[in-house]
Amino acid sequence: MTTLYDVAKLAGVSPKTVSRVINESPLVADKTRQRVLKAIKELDYHPNAIAASLKRNRSNMIGFVVPYGSDFVFQDPNMMEQLRGAHDYLTAEGFELIVTAPIYKKDALKEAVRLTKNRNVDGVILYPSFGVDEIINEFKEKNFRYVTLGICFDQQKNNFVEVDQTPGSFLATKHLLSLGHRKIGLINKSRSFFMYNRDDLLMGYISALKEAGMEFNPSLVREGDFTFEDGYRKCQNLIEENPDLSALICASDPMTYGVIKAICDRGLNLNREIEVVAGDNLPLTQKMFPDLSSITNPSYEQGRLAGKMIVEIINESQDIPGITLKTELVIR
Amino acid sequence: MTTLYDVAKLAGVSPKTVSRVINESPLVADKTRQRVLKAIKELDYHPNAIAASLKRNRSNMIGFVVPYGSDFVFQDPNMMEQLRGAHDYLTAEGFELIVTAPIYKKDALKEAVRLTKNRNVDGVILYPSFGVDEIINEFKEKNFRYVTLGICFDQQKNNFVEVDQTPGSFLATKHLLSLGHRKIGLINKSRSFFMYNRDDLLMGYISALKEAGMEFNPSLVREGDFTFEDGYRKCQNLIEENPDLSALICASDPMTYGVIKAICDRGLNLNREIEVVAGDNLPLTQKMFPDLSSITNPSYEQGRLAGKMIVEIINESQDIPGITLKTELVIR
DNA sequence: TCAATAAACTAAACCGGTATAGTTAAACTA
DNA sequence: TAGTTTAACTATACCGGTTTAGTTTATTGA
Structure with missing residues (x-):
C-alpha cells in the first residue's frame, strides 16, 4: 500500500500539502501541486477513505x-x-x-x-x-x-x-365517473402496513364521488397489502360482493397484476367489462397493458x-x- | 461520542481489555468481562467500525x-x-x-x-x-x-x-418436441451483451433437435438483449419469417413478457397457437402466467x-x- | 520453597489520513 | 528601510480502534 507519506516523501513536501492537493485546496502553489500530482501518478496512489473518515468523522x-x-x-x-x-x-x-x-x-x-x-x-x-x-x-x-x-x-x-395520493385517486374516480361508471371499486393500501397516518387515496376517491353527488359505499373498498396475491383475492371478493362492479382502482401495480389475473380468471374482459386503473404507472405495466389508465407514483x-x-x-x-x-x- | 477509552476508564481496565471483550476474546477473566460489559451498557457505547477497519485493514x-x-x-x-x-x-x-x-x-x-x-x-x-x-x-x-x-x-x-443454461434449454426443446412441435423458435441471449463466451442455451436447443433427428434451422433463432421491447420485436420478427412457428423458448422473463404481448397483439392465442416456455421462472411470471412452462434460473x-x-x-x-x-x- | 510456566492484563506504537497551530518567505505598506 | 500582512508550507497531535511486546499475578512442578 502506498500512503500519503510515500507521496509526500517523493514529492519532497509535507503530508498536509499532499492532503491539500487531494482535496483540491487552493492553498497550494501551482508548482508544488504539479510535483505532488506527478508523485501521486508515479506511485499509483489512492487515498484511503477509511482513514479520512476516521479523522473527519464523516464517512460519505x-x-x-x-x-x-x-x-x-x-x-x-x-x-x-x-x-x-x-x-x-x-x-x-x-x-x-x-x-x-x-x-x-x-x-x-x-x-x-x-x-x-x-x-x-x-x-x-x-x-x-x-x-x-x-x-x-x-x-x-x-x-x-x-x-x-x-x-x-x-x-x-x-x-x-x-x-400524497389524493390527486391521483380523485382524478381517477372522476375519470371513471365521466365514462359512466357508477360502481367503482377501490383496492386501497392497508393503513397498518407502513403506519401511514393519512388516508389520501380513499379521500380522493370519496371527494370525487361527493363532487358527483354520489354516496360513498364502503363495501366497494378493500385494503390490500401491496402483493399480487392480495390484489387477486380482494378483486375476487369485490366482484362477488358487488356483481354490478364495472370499474376498479388499484393502489399499486403488483396488486393491479393480481386484479387483472382475477378478472381474466373469471372470464371477464379487462376494461370492457371491468375497467381498471393501475396504481403506479411502472414501465412494465405500461408495456404489458398499454391501454390501462394509471395513477402515477413518483417513486x-x-x-x-x-x-x-x-x-x-x-x-x-x-x-x-x-x-x-x-x-x-x-x-x- | 463515547469511546473505548471512556469504557476502559469507567471499568478501570486498559483499552485493550475492552477491545478483547468486544471481540469476544477468551483471554479475559470472567469477572473483568462483566465489569466491562456493565460499563459498555452504562455508557451506551458502540464500537466505531471505521477505526477498527483502519487498523485491521479490513472493512467488512x-x-x-x-x-x-x-x-x-x-x-x-x-x-x-x-x-x-x-x-x-x-x-x-x-x-x-x-x-x-x-x-x-x-x-x-x-x-x-x-x-x-x-x-x-x-x-x-x-x-x-x-x-x-x-x-x-x-x-x-x-x-x-x-x-x-x-x-x-x-x-x-x-x-x-x-x-449453465444447457440443461434447461435442452429439456425445454425436448419437451416441446414431445408435444409434437416441429417449428420451435428460440429467443436467445445476446452473445455480446455480457461477453458470455459460451453459447449454452443454443447448444441445449441444438442437441435436443439432433437427438430427435431434426435439422437445426438458424432462421428460428434470434438474439435478444433481455428487454421487454426486444422480446416483442424478435417475436414479431420470428413469426413473420416463420408463419408455421408453433412454439417459442425465451432466454429471460422480461423478454417473455414482450413475447406474450407480441403474440396477443397478433391475435394469436398464447399456448394454444404458440406455446411459450419462459426463461427465468420468476415469481411474477408464475403468478401472472401460471400455465407457462419455464426454464428455471437460479439467480x-x-x-x-x-x-x-x-x-x-x-x-x-x-x-x-x-x-x-x-x-x-x-x-x- | 523457589524457579518455571501460564493466565490476565497493560503501555505505547500504529493504521493513514486531517486539523491545529506555528514557521518561513515573499509582498506590501508607511 | 523596517514593520506588517499575506501566501505557502510544515510539524505534530489526533481520530478510535488494534497490535506488539512486555509486565504482573496466579499456578504449577521439582
Missing part, C-alpha cells in the same frame, strides 16, 4: 434500510424505484449507498441505529414502520441524520419525502429527493422541511 | 457493482434476485453491502477498482462486461478479491458463479453463492474454484 456513506426482508423489497418495484432514485443522486454526489433489508420489520429501525452508531454512516433513509416514534425520538435526541420515505408520526414536519423522484434531502441535512446540520409529492392520472 | 464491506446504469439494473428482476441472494448471505455474515450502478457499462470495472482502492471494500462482486480481461488481470496482480457472476474470460477457472442462489465465495476468498486469502449452476425445466 448513506444507509438505505428497507423493512420486511429482502424477498419483499427487492421484488417490490416501487421500493426498487425509490432505491434507484436515491442511488442515482447519492453516487453522483460522492456518497456510497449501503443497502440492507432486515428480515423482521421490527428490526429495520435497529438496523438504522446500527448503521449510524457502528458503521458511521452519515445518514439513513428509512421507511415508516412499527415502533418508529421512539426511534425517531432517539435520532432527534442524538442528532442522527435521517430522512423517511413517508410520514412516520403525526407531528412530523421535517425530514420526509412523502407522496423514483421520491427516492432522489430523499437522497438530496439527506445530503442537505448533513451539510447544513439541521432539519429540512418535509416534501409532499403528488400523484397524477394518465388516461389511456 | 463488499461492493456489488452492476453495469448498464441503474435504470436497467434495478428493473431487471434477475439482477435484483442476484443482489438479493448476495445481500442475504453477506449481511448474515456481518458484511455491509455497497451497491453501485455506474451509468456507462465501461465504468463498471473502474467502479470495482475504486471501491477496492479508495473505499477499502474487502471484495467486489461484478458482472462480466467489456474490458474485463485487463481489469481482472489488475485484480490478480494486486491481489484484490473479486467474484464474477458469470465467466469473464476464456481461461477463467476461479472466482466465478455462473449458470438468487447464484447471488448467495457469490456472497459465500467472496467471503471464502477473503478469509482464506486465495482463489476459489468457480461454481457452475444448472438450469432446469418446470412443466406446467
Whole structure:
C-alpha cells in the first residue's frame, strides 16, 4: 500500500500539502501541486477513505434500510424505484449507498441505529414502520441524520419525502365517473402496513364521488397489502360482493397484476367489462397493458429527493422541511 | 461520542481489555468481562467500525457493482434476485453491502477498482462486461478479491458463479418436441451483451433437435438483449419469417413478457397457437402466467453463492474454484 | 520453597489520513 | 528601510480502534 507519506516523501513536501492537493485546496502553489500530482501518478496512489473518515468523522456513506426482508423489497418495484432514485443522486454526489433489508420489520429501525452508531454512516433513509416514534425520538435526541420515505408520526414536519395520493385517486374516480361508471371499486393500501397516518387515496376517491353527488359505499373498498396475491383475492371478493362492479382502482401495480389475473380468471374482459386503473404507472405495466389508465407514483423522484434531502441535512446540520409529492392520472 | 477509552476508564481496565471483550476474546477473566460489559451498557457505547477497519485493514464491506446504469439494473428482476441472494448471505455474515450502478457499462470495472482502492471494500462482486480481461488481470496482480457472476474470460477457472443454461434449454426443446412441435423458435441471449463466451442455451436447443433427428434451422433463432421491447420485436420478427412457428423458448422473463404481448397483439392465442416456455421462472411470471412452462434460473442462489465465495476468498486469502449452476425445466 | 510456566492484563506504537497551530518567505505598506 | 500582512508550507497531535511486546499475578512442578 502506498500512503500519503510515500507521496509526500517523493514529492519532497509535507503530508498536509499532499492532503491539500487531494482535496483540491487552493492553498497550494501551482508548482508544488504539479510535483505532488506527478508523485501521486508515479506511485499509483489512492487515498484511503477509511482513514479520512476516521479523522473527519464523516464517512460519505448513506444507509438505505428497507423493512420486511429482502424477498419483499427487492421484488417490490416501487421500493426498487425509490432505491434507484436515491442511488442515482447519492453516487453522483460522492456518497456510497449501503443497502440492507432486515428480515423482521421490527428490526429495520435497529438496523438504522446500527448503521449510524457502528458503521458511521452519515445518514439513513428509512421507511415508516412499527415502533418508529421512539426511534425517531432517539435520532432527534442524538442528532442522527435521517430522512423517511413517508410520514412516520403525526407531528412530523421535517425530514420526509412523502407522496400524497389524493390527486391521483380523485382524478381517477372522476375519470371513471365521466365514462359512466357508477360502481367503482377501490383496492386501497392497508393503513397498518407502513403506519401511514393519512388516508389520501380513499379521500380522493370519496371527494370525487361527493363532487358527483354520489354516496360513498364502503363495501366497494378493500385494503390490500401491496402483493399480487392480495390484489387477486380482494378483486375476487369485490366482484362477488358487488356483481354490478364495472370499474376498479388499484393502489399499486403488483396488486393491479393480481386484479387483472382475477378478472381474466373469471372470464371477464379487462376494461370492457371491468375497467381498471393501475396504481403506479411502472414501465412494465405500461408495456404489458398499454391501454390501462394509471395513477402515477413518483417513486423514483421520491427516492432522489430523499437522497438530496439527506445530503442537505448533513451539510447544513439541521432539519429540512418535509416534501409532499403528488400523484397524477394518465388516461389511456 | 463515547469511546473505548471512556469504557476502559469507567471499568478501570486498559483499552485493550475492552477491545478483547468486544471481540469476544477468551483471554479475559470472567469477572473483568462483566465489569466491562456493565460499563459498555452504562455508557451506551458502540464500537466505531471505521477505526477498527483502519487498523485491521479490513472493512467488512463488499461492493456489488452492476453495469448498464441503474435504470436497467434495478428493473431487471434477475439482477435484483442476484443482489438479493448476495445481500442475504453477506449481511448474515456481518458484511455491509455497497451497491453501485455506474451509468456507462465501461465504468463498471473502474467502479470495482475504486471501491477496492479508495473505499477499502474487502471484495467486489461484478458482472462480466467489456474490458474485463485487463481489469481482472489488475485484480490478480494486486491481489484484490473479486467474484464474477458469470465467466469473464476464456481461461477463467476461479472466482466465478455462473449458470449453465444447457440443461434447461435442452429439456425445454425436448419437451416441446414431445408435444409434437416441429417449428420451435428460440429467443436467445445476446452473445455480446455480457461477453458470455459460451453459447449454452443454443447448444441445449441444438442437441435436443439432433437427438430427435431434426435439422437445426438458424432462421428460428434470434438474439435478444433481455428487454421487454426486444422480446416483442424478435417475436414479431420470428413469426413473420416463420408463419408455421408453433412454439417459442425465451432466454429471460422480461423478454417473455414482450413475447406474450407480441403474440396477443397478433391475435394469436398464447399456448394454444404458440406455446411459450419462459426463461427465468420468476415469481411474477408464475403468478401472472401460471400455465407457462419455464426454464428455471437460479439467480438468487447464484447471488448467495457469490456472497459465500467472496467471503471464502477473503478469509482464506486465495482463489476459489468457480461454481457452475444448472438450469432446469418446470412443466406446467 | 523457589524457579518455571501460564493466565490476565497493560503501555505505547500504529493504521493513514486531517486539523491545529506555528514557521518561513515573499509582498506590501508607511 | 523596517514593520506588517499575506501566501505557502510544515510539524505534530489526533481520530478510535488494534497490535506488539512486555509486565504482573496466579499456578504449577521439582
